[in-house]
Amino acid sequence: MGYLMAGTTLVVAADLSLGGSPAAAAIPSLPQIPELYDLEDLQTDAARPTAQLITITMNTDGTASFQLPRAEVGQGITTSTSMIIAEELDLPLDKVHVTLAPARPELLFNQLTGGSNTSVSTFTPIRVAAAIAKGALLDAAAIELGSIVALLTSKAGVVSAPDGSSVTYGELATKAASPTTKKVNVTLKATSKFKVIGTSQGRVDAHDIVTGRKQFAMDLQVPDALPTMVCRPPTLNGSPKSINNEAVVKAMPGVTDIAMVDTGVAVRAQTFGQCIDAIRALDVVWNTGSVEGESDATIKAKLKAAEIPLVVPQVPILAQTVDADFTFMFRSSAALEPNCSIADVRKDKATVWAGLKSPIVAQGHIAEAVGLPVSAVTVNVITGGGSFGHKLFGDAAVESAKISKAMGKPVKLMWHRADEPRQGRVHPMCTSRIRATILAGQVLTFEQRHTSVSTDFTHGLGEMLTSQAAALPGGLGNLGFSESIFLLTQELPYNFGLVTQLLNEVDLSFNTGSMRNIYSPDVACANELVVDQLAKKLGQDPLAFRLAYLKDPRVKAVLQKVADVGGWGRKMPAGTAQGIAVHKEYKGATAVLVEIDCRPETVNRQIPNAVAGPRVTKAVIAVDAGLVINPRGLDAQMMGGVSDGIALALTSSVHLVDGHFLEASWDNYFYTRQWNIPPDFECIVMPSDSQQPGGAGEAGVAASVSATACAYARATGTMPTTFPINHDQLSFTPKPFIPPVPESPTDGLSQTY
Amino acid sequence: MSMQTFLLNGTSVTVDVNPDVRLLWVIRDMLGVTGPKYGCGINVCKACTSHINGKAFNPCSVRVGDIKPTDEVTTIEGLPATVGKDLHPMQEAWLEFDVAQCGYCQPGQIMAAVAKVKAARAAGHEIGDADFDEIRNVCRCGTYNRIREAITAGAKNM
Numbered sequence: 001m002g003y004l005m006a007g008t009t010l011v012v013a014a015d016l017s018l019g020g021s022p023a024a025a026a027i028p029s030l031p032q033i034p035e036l037y038d039l040e041d042l043q044t045d046a047a048r049p050t051a052q053l054i055t056i057t058m059n060t061d062g063t064a065s066f067q068l069p070r071a072e073v074g075q076g077i078t079t080s081t082s083m084i085i086a087e088e089l090d091l092p093l094d095k096v097h098v099t100l101a102p103a104r105p106e107l108l109f110n111q112l113t114g115g116s117n118t119s120v121s122t123f124t125p126i127r128v129a130a131a132i133a134k135g136a137l138l139d140a141a142a143i144e145l146g147s148i149v150a151l152l153t154s155k156a157g158v159v160s161a162p163d164g165s166s167v168t169y170g171e172l173a174t175k176a177a178s179p180t181t182k183k184v185n186v187t188l189k190a191t192s193k194f195k196v197i198g199t200s201q202g203r204v205d206a207h208d209i210v211t212g213r214k215q216f217a218m219d220l221q222v223p224d225a226l227p228t229m230v231c232r233p234p235t236l237n238g239s240p241k242s243i244n245n246e247a248v249v250k251a252m253p254g255v256t257d258i259a260m261v262d263t264g265v266a267v268r269a270q271t272f273g274q275c276i277d278a279i280r281a282l283d284v285v286w287n288t289g290s291v292e293g294e295s296d297a298t299i300k301a302k303l304k305a306a307e308i309p310l311v312v313p314q315v316p317i318l319a320q321t322v323d324a325d326f327t328f329m330f331r332s333s334a335a336l337e338p339n340c341s342i343a344d345v346r347k348d349k350a351t352v353w354a355g356l357k358s359p360i361v362a363q364g365h366i367a368e369a370v371g372l373p374v375s376a377v378t379v380n381v382i383t384g385g386g387s388f389g390h391k392l393f394g395d396a397a398v399e400s401a402k403i404s405k406a407m408g409k410p411v412k413l414m415w416h417r418a419d420e421p422r423q424g425r426v427h428p429m430c431t432s433r434i435r436a437t438i439l440a441g442q443v444l445t446f447e448q449r450h451t452s453v454s455t456d457f458t459h460g461l462g463e464m465l466t467s468q469a470a471a472l473p474g475g476l477g478n479l480g481f482s483e484s485i486f487l488l489t490q491e492l493p494y495n496f497g498l499v500t501q502l503l504n505e506v507d508l509s510f511n512t513g514s515m516r517n518i519y520s521p522d523v524a525c526a527n528e529l530v531v532d533q534l535a536k537k538l539g540q541d542p543l544a545f546r547l548a549y550l551k552d553p554r555v556k557a558v559l560q561k562v563a564d565v566g567g568w569g570r571k572m573p574a575g576t577a578q579g580i581a582v583h584k585e586y587k588g589a590t591a592v593l594v595e596i597d598c599r600p601e602t603v604n605r606q607i608p609n610a611v612a613g614p615r616v617t618k619a620v621i622a623v624d625a626g627l628v629i630n631p632r633g634l635d636a637q638m639m640g641g642v643s644d645g646i647a648l649a650l651t652s653s654v655h656l657v658d659g660h661f662l663e664a665s666w667d668n669y670f671y672t673r674q675w676n677i678p679p680d681f682e683c684i685v686m687p688s689d690s691q692q693p694g695g696a697g698e699a700g701v702a703a704s705v706s707a708t709a710c711a712y713a714r715a716t717g718t719m720p721t722t723f724p725i726n727h728d729q730l731s732f733t734p735k736p737f738i739p740p741v742p743e744s745p746t747d748g749l750s751q752t753y
Numbered sequence: 754m755s756m757q758t759f760l761l762n763g764t765s766v767t768v769d770v771n772p773d774v775r776l777l778w779v780i781r782d783m784l785g786v787t788g789p790k791y792g793c794g795i796n797v798c799k800a801c802t803s804h805i806n807g808k809a810f811n812p813c814s815v816r817v818g819d820i821k822p823t824d825e826v827t828t829i830e831g832l833p834a835t836v837g838k839d840l841h842p843m844q845e846a847w848l849e850f851d852v853a854q855c856g857y858c859q860p861g862q863i864m865a866a867v868a869k870v871k872a873a874r875a876a877g878h879e880i881g882d883a884d885f886d887e888i889r890n891v892c893r894c895g896t897y898n899r900i901r902e903a904i905t906a907g908a909k910n911m
Contacts, residue, residue, distance in 0.1 A: 218791065271783065274774065336855075667797045674887070746775075
């Protein structure tokens with residue numbers, strides 16, 4: 001069921017909660033907060049009968065437009081959404097225009113981009129709306145062509161009658177318009193009739209990307225929004241006390257404004273280059289940070305102290321035990337596009353432009369920060385240059401609004417690269433303790449205790465209500481959230497008898513967040529390494545052991561597929577090996593087979609300012625994501641997942657030393673680069689008879705990190721227990737902390753090629 | 754402040770700016786040409802890769818005062834014109850292989866790819882795995898394999 005909306009051109013709508021998010025519905029109740037500042041607004045908006053609708057508009061030029069209440073950050077949802085609309089409307093793909101909706105508080109839970117949930121949650125409502133549009137167009141065409149709907153055919157935006165006469169959607173757009181809003185019922189196209197969904201399509205923004213026309217937040221030209229950067233404290237979450245040389249810096253070329261905010265000293269200038277120069281010249285007295293004196297070792301000790309004890313299992317005396325203890329270091333979730341946001345805060349209103357995955361929460365926080373009602377704050381969602389969980393929080397959006405208010409001018413705020421690993425959101429450090437027992441060829445018990453620095457879930461479910469609950473004092477609300485997310489996402493896919501997986505989190509004042517795939521890469525990596533140990537103890541092949549113990553036929557199928565395609569078990573030279581692993585999440589399953597080369601001549605390759613390290617030489621990934629909208633897009637997400645998995649296993653982490661993170665560059669934070677990737681990559685998208693799409697964006701990570709770790713263990717004969725494996729060797733010289741950003745070099749012309 | 758003149762995508766441009774400002778900011782903040790992206794400002798991530806006199810370089814690490822009035826700076830926006838077409842063969846290959854994900858690094862990747870193919874040929878060979886391993890441009894979406902496939906295909910039409 002959906003709606004024909006009143007209007008002069010055809011506008012149709014459907015309720016976004018149709019086929020809504022099961023994860024959201026299953027999360028246990030949270031504490032009620034009786035005094036929320038925006039509760040009234042929420043209730044008022046939510047009470048409007050059509051408030052939660054998403055609308056498709058048919059334009060007179062024959063195109064259809066739709067504002068997607070999600071954030072496109074590279075995962076391809078504008079493309080897949082266009083495909084869904086094109087399919088149901090019988091319209092060519094290039095006549096569908098999908099843009100991103102600004103913050104719409106009335107959507108409540110339905111404007112959070114996360115959990116690889118976009119296709120899962122929007123598939124049905126968008127189809128319903130498109131189907132209603134098509135129905136209205138056919139009704140109008142029947143009158144126009146003097147025929148009846150049952151005899152009409154629609155194709156590529158044209159409706160034809162049996163007598164050969166035809167009319168275009170564009171011509172029908174105003175004729176199909178409804179003078180009043182009314183409910184209508186609709187029948188969706190049978191999946192067997194799909195012509196667009198399930199076919200490989202290039203990204204709808206590909207042409208704009210390759211020509212440089214695609215605009216990210218920093219590319220927008222907002223009048224008078226001059227480049228702005230922040231001189232940040234030398235230790236994590238420090239704050240400015242005073243400025244010793246404000247007048248000197250204010251007089252520097254290009255500098256227009258200087259303002260102290262809680263996160264540092266903001267500088268606005270003609271160019272970002274002049275902001276950098278000013279930041280380097282600023283002499284600031286700083287207050288201490290939130291983790292003064294802390295280091296990797298002290299944090300790890302706190303995590304160990306917080307581990308929930310393993311239960312001594314009641315197993316026969318002859319049972320063998322496998323014990324393992326893993327540590328996963330802090331990692332930066334920064335995208336290539338740094339944190340950035342444009343803000344124009346006036347006396348009575350504020351407008352912000354930023355890449356945001358939970359814009360409703362950002363809107364609430366901005367309103368709070370600048371002292372305006374939510375209704376006076378417009379938050380425009382701009383396509384993001386990557387997210388990986390980083391854009392779940394509106395850190396830059398809120399900061400830009402504060403700065404704009406303090407300066408009384410529009411600002412285009414950008415974080416320096418060095419700011420990202422040092423002050424930005426990180427994936428929390430965590431430990432995973434596992435004990436499993438086996439007897440007579442059977443696994444009797446499998447216990448896991450995952451202990452993590454608190455993962456910030458204060459974005460809640462994307463609206464202010466649960467966001468406020470998660471931010472309850474003492475971290476109680478957040479821990480409840482963390483445990484819920486952990487329980488709802490972690491599933492050991494094996495028949496291992498008595499299985500317990502428990503999470504504890506410790507709030508240690510870091511800036512954390514859900515990095516791509518949240519807990520799963522670490523949890524699965526620990527599990528799959530232990531699975532290999534169990535297989536070894538039982539004298540079984542890792543593949544055969546997994547196939548014997550896996551519960552789900554879909555997981556078994558993807559595993560068998562990568563084993564077949566990847567040639568599992570082939571003879572490999574000493575120092576090289578295969579690894580194989582599975583993961584089950586997002587209503588789907590993935591399996592990965594990798595081959596790794598850990599021989600000295602590979603590990604010790606000389607690459608300037610880089611970690612060469614072991615090379616994954618081949619990766620095969622199979623994914624069952626249910627009903628696949630765009631196989632080519634899914635393949636891309638799997639490729640990215642493998643790149644992430646390799647980095648998490650081998651090279652990427654931040655080092656905490658004396659209250660600050662050392663990394664300040666892409667040549668300090670070793671995300672996968674060309675010299676690390678498997679030259680041989682293959683992705684297999686499994687056929688599925690499912691009627692529902694599963695998640696794609698995060699689905700490739702966990703099995704990739706696991707397979708890489710398992711391969712490394714087999715190639716070297718030693719199971720790694722600290723990740724990434726190179727963390728204990730610092731592979732760069734840390735840049736100074738004062739000034740907080742490095743000078744831009746001037747020797748670029750000597751490095752041309 | 755002083756007048757700085759150079760050729761940007763085939764047109765002579767003059768800006769009144771301190772010669773010490775790095776070229777990237779002159780191009781982006783003053784001239785509004787936003788294809789080259791900021792990713793680090795220290796010649797590491799290579800997101801701003803553009804061409805100077807046909808060779809790849811990173812404008813984040815060049816003073817505008819070090820650019821001569823006759824120097825031809827080409828950003829992604831000016832790449833098609835270098836071959837007199839709507840799209841350079843490398844851009845077409847990028848579309849064919851649907852390389853991009855978020856797209857932020859892609860202008861720099863394409864500019865690096867074109868220069869890398871030419872450099873390999875100047876060194877007497879076609880571009881291959883060893884050359885790919887030398888490309889430093891960061892893609893945080895991790896679409897490196899498609900980049901390799903597209904460069905191989907794009908090179909054939911260059």
